[in-house]
Amino acid sequence: MIASVRGTVLAVRLDAAVIEVGGVGMLVHATPATLAGLRPGAPARLATALVVREDSLTLFGFADDDEREVFEVVQTVSGVGPRLALAMLAVHSPDGLRRAVAGEDLAALKRVPGIGHKGAQRIVLELADRLGAPSSAPDAGPAQQDDRRSQVVDALVGLGWTARAAEDAVAGVLDGATGPVGGDEVAGVLRSALRALGGVRG
Structure with a gap:
């Protein structure tokens, strides 16, 4: 390996x-x-x-060994291959997945493209004791959450889009909302913004 x-x-x-x-x-x-x-x-x-x-x-x-470990563990679920496992990490952080499984949050799991209701139930059932407990770190405060929205824009700029195009794409994904972006949402918002931009750099 x-x-x-x-x-x-x-x-x-x-x-x-x-x-x-x-x-x-x-x-x-x-x-x-x-x-x-x-x-x-x-x-x-x-x-x-x-x-x-x-x-x-x-x-x-x-990005780190924890992500790789989660990637490998979720593939032990029947029907979950490497592409779907990567999609799960694109939408949720490792701790986000741990919280979704521990809390039996099917809605959170179904936000991953390719996971339906039955698939989410199977993931919760088969991973119940395998992912480990999520971090006990406290939730970020409002200022940190607001920074996360900026992180998505900065990431798009780093990939080659203009700041205006990045901001418009993020606003479109969030339907013009001005609220903060949660820690587990950053990757998902970035992924959706990239899809909205369609690979065309402004």
């Missing part, structure tokens, strides 16, 4: 990045939030998981 990669970022795409390791460009699939932290030409380290199939070798990258 390739547990991690460290090297220079050659390119950042909407769903993956190319990182040069020892002269070899490695394609690493990751969540929008993880990709937003990468910059072409800059060094980077990602925790990774290699998924081996008969006809392919696919490398998935994560």
Whole structure:
């Protein structure tokens, strides 16, 4: 197993990045939030998981070891493959998933594209004692929550869009709401904003 990669970022795409390791460009699939932290030409380290199939070798990258662990554990649920596991982490943080499972929050799980009511029930049932307890860290205050909305805009700017285009996309995703963005919503809002922008940089 390739547990991690460290090297220079050659390119950042909407769903993956190319990182040069020892002269070899490695394609690493990751969540929008993880990709937003990468910059072409800059060094980077990602925790990774290699998924081996008969006809392919696919490398998935994560901001830290906790994300990778959750990625691997959720795939033990019947019907959950690596793509869906990555989508779960694109919408929820590791602790967000832990809270959803512990609290049997089916609505939160169904926010992940590809997970329906029965799938959410199966995830809660099969992961009940496997993800561990969420962090006991207190919820962020209003100022920190407001900063998270700005984090989504900053991430889009870092990926190449103008500040105005990024702000408009985030506002569109949030339906013009001016309320704060919760910690578990950052990745989901970023993912939706990227989809709304459609890969066209302003």
